[in-house]
Amino acid sequence: MVSNLSNSQSSSSQADTTSQTNQAHAHSHRRPAPEATLAILGAGAWGKALATIARHKNHQVRLWSRSSEESLEEVLADIDMLVSAIPMKGVATTAAKIQEIGLPDYVTIITATKGLDPETTRTPSQIWEADFPNHPIVVLSGPNLSKEIEQELPAATVVSSTDMAAAYEVQTVFSSSLFRVYTSPDPLGTELGGTLKNVIAIAVGVCDGLKLGTNAKSALITRALTEILRVGTHLGGQTETFFGLSGLGDMLATCSSVLSRNYRVGYGLAQGKKLEQILEELQSTAEGVNTANVLVKIANREQIPIPICRQVYRLLNHKITPQEAVEALMERDLKAEFCDLF
Structure with a gap:
């Protein structure tokens, strides 16, 4: 497992071609329907804002937090995309729990957490990539104040991945008349x-x-x-x-x-x-x-x-x-x- 940010960059650059090939292969197994099923982890302001955006496009949304009545395993059943909007301190433990539960390779993992892990100095996407190397990992980030999004005021963001097919799909899922989504090949x-x-x-x-x-x-x-x-x-x-x-x-x-x-x-x-x-x-x-x-x-x-x-x-x-x-x-x-x- 990668121990820090600089080491992660080194191992990522060495495995770029292999990683992209594996992700593209895994992602081709299943494409999300026009009305996709999303599990959004984190029921704070940001998680709720992302749920508002997804529901505006008529996607099925399962919003989960540690206090939810549904178990994490139930929320993850038969989903197309997993959206992580949990605080930084919970990313590593949550990723580890999902790894134990298991996640089909076709599920795209979208990370919307902004932070650095205090133990390893890794970014959230590096944590998810280390635990789920065969999954497409997409970073969602931009000038997105949660309260304005929940009020359905217009906003724009970026979805970024080394797997551009996955980035385009996430762009399609979240883009609407209220939320303009751009793509980028630079997740870090x-x-x-x-x-x-x-x-x-x-x-x-x-x-x-x-x-x-x-x-x-x-x-x-x-x-x-x-x-x-x-x-x-x-x-x-x-x-x-x-x-x-x-x-x-x-x-x-x-x-x-x-x-x-x-x-x-x-x-x-x-x-x-x-x-x-x-x-x-x-x-x-x-x-x-x-x-x-x-x-x-x-x-x-x-x-x-x-x-x-x-x-x-x-x-x-x-x-x-x-x-x-x-x-x-x-x-x-x-x-x-x-x-x-x-």
Whole structure:
């Protein structure tokens, strides 16, 4: 089994051709009907939003959580697609449970979780791929605020996979007049864009909470995009992906709306609240908190400069105040704008 993100990239690149062939072969066994049966794991805001989208297309949806009356085995029976919208902390254990239950090879696995595993530093898709190597794995990510989707406001997203046939099928299943779906062959970049921006949203929440103004916020978001590009491309994502919906698009949505849980974490910290109090008030997961800790571990290992994310990490771990974080960023050495992009 793959132990970390960098090792996963190495083994993935070596097995690209074999993996794609196996996935395409497995996927050809059965195609989802116009009205497919989907098991959506995770009955939080994001899982319910995805259920709303699928039901809008008249698909049969089975929404499952640990508190559901139906067993996981019952929910998975005779499905066409499995959608994982569970928090990062539950991905590995849930994948392991499903592996024990068994899943036909024709079932496409769609991961919509944005985070990094604290133990292995792997992304959700890498966890699913390790446990289900013969299944098509598709990443779904974009500027998708759950409450707006549940209100049936228009939105767009990206579905990304090394198995493009699977990506096209997921595109067809979820696309509607309310939800425009694009495809991409870069699942890792798509996943990292949606994951890393959560840390930046905390930083922007701090900026707004301290009332630093539009100039400061614009500079912060722009420099943060450079940081995400540096990390994402180093880890194997494609540059253009981070300028798309799952990168810049998702960052703009998450950094500009009070609907964003990660933004609210930063805003609360700037107001002097304790992190524990903020998370209790949210009553849901803010993945940027865990991601900041894992990202620093990766950056230290890979020697990647992450000045903004590192200050967020220090703030979340009670090492500095919001004001000290801003001062640390403003006092950095002077340099050319793009000298440290890659």
